[in-house]
């Protein structure tokens with residue numbers, strides 16, 4: 001936990017004390033929260049298989065992913081914020097310091113933690129919410145690519161400029177021919193990016209390969225049993241695709257750092273949030289629904305690949321999985337009066353480490369990553385570029 005450590009430890013006193021009295025493993029008392037074995041919820045299990053990708057499209061998408069020229073000032077690429085070396089998210093900034101909130105287009109800063117792109121393709125199953133922590137992004141992955149490329153605080157790129165830049169690079173000219181049988185355009189660029197992002201899926205998580213430790217097996221029983229995680233984190237993607245308020249504390253940097261603040265205000269205004277200038281909190285799913293009961297709700301995120309994707313939560317406020325489990329043991333965050341879906345669990349120390357072991361068992365043993373593409377800064381101009389029309 002980055003802020004308020006005294007609060008969390010004060011609260012710890014009650015459930016930890018209780019666990020001591022009971023003194024055995026699997027002591028959680030919140031049995032009303034979930035039926036035994038997760039019965040009644042979409043079962044957790046291996047992810048569905050995916051169709052063999054189109055290699056030419058994937059290769060083109062991978063190059064675009066690392067190519068800063070698809071951002072307005074050619075300063076950042078997708079990989080700047082979704083770093084393949086950091087679980088396609090970001091833990092550390094350029095100086096190697098922990099990073100809670102994402103970078104943004106040069107000159108501004110983001111107000112959300114960059115989520116992993118691993119398994120993000122499976123969000124397509126959630127028909128009624130889009131991508132992003134609050135579901136405000138896109139109705140399909142192709143839309144999300146457009147959002148990310150054109151959004152001023154993300155890549156601030158004009159699709160016509162993207163078209164032109166691809167058209168002028170002989171490598172893309174060739175790739176477009178191979179992948180799409182024709183000339184480059186921004187729509188083909190987006191399709192290629194989707195093809196690449198869709199290849200990012202879990203490889204060999206012990207949960208999927210059936211090689212879980214005993215600790216992780218016990219953690220699973222808690223997860224599906226009295227710890228009640230299964231209520232929201234269910235199905236193969238470990239998400240119900242629905243908004244909930246768990247009471248994660250606000251990340252005050254959003255209000256103290258002018259660059260983050262201005263980015264946040266702009267998004268509220270652009271989405272037509274009522275009284276966009278008065279909110280002093282991340283409104284969450286309210287941004288999408290405009291229903292006051294949705295203030296502070298975020299779409300349940302996947303729990304796959306967490307070993308590589310910290311810090312956690314929409315605003316990076318929780319640094320480790322141990323602290324996440326501690327957070328739930330206390331019944332979630334208590335500063336938000338609107339958060340009332342969670343209650344204290346009374347986990348023993350053993351239970352907590354078992355749950356953490358289970359969460360780690362949902363991460364691939366072989367990290368899901370790709371080698372960075374080197375984008376040459378200089379290349380020969382296309383000879384007859386004036387004659388090429390598209």
Ligand code: HEC
Pocket residue numbers: 065076077078079080081082102103104105110112113114115116117120123130131132133134137144145148149153154155193197
């Ligand atoms: C400047 C940093 C930055 C750049 C550059 C960036 N992203 Fe993101 N991306 C984010 C942040 C932050 C979010 C979460 C936004 C939110 O929830 O409000 C996000 C969300 C996403 C999501 C939704 C993930 C999910 O599971 O909901 C996808 C997919 C995505 N980005 C793909 C891309 C691709 C592809 C590119 C390059 C074309 C890209 N992003 C460029 C920061 C960035």
Ligand code: HEC
Pocket residue numbers: 133223227228229230231232233243244245246248298299300301302303306309311312313314315321324325328329341342355359
């Ligand atoms: C009421 C629904 C609900 C329940 C029950 C629930 N979660 Fe969550 N979980 C969420 C939501 C929503 C978020 C995102 C909150 C945010 O970003 O502010 C989340 C986030 C997380 C994260 C962070 C993921 C990331 O990528 O940042 C972890 C880890 C997690 N939950 C584990 C658990 C465990 C373990 C349990 C059981 C002890 C549990 N959750 C119970 C809804 C729930």
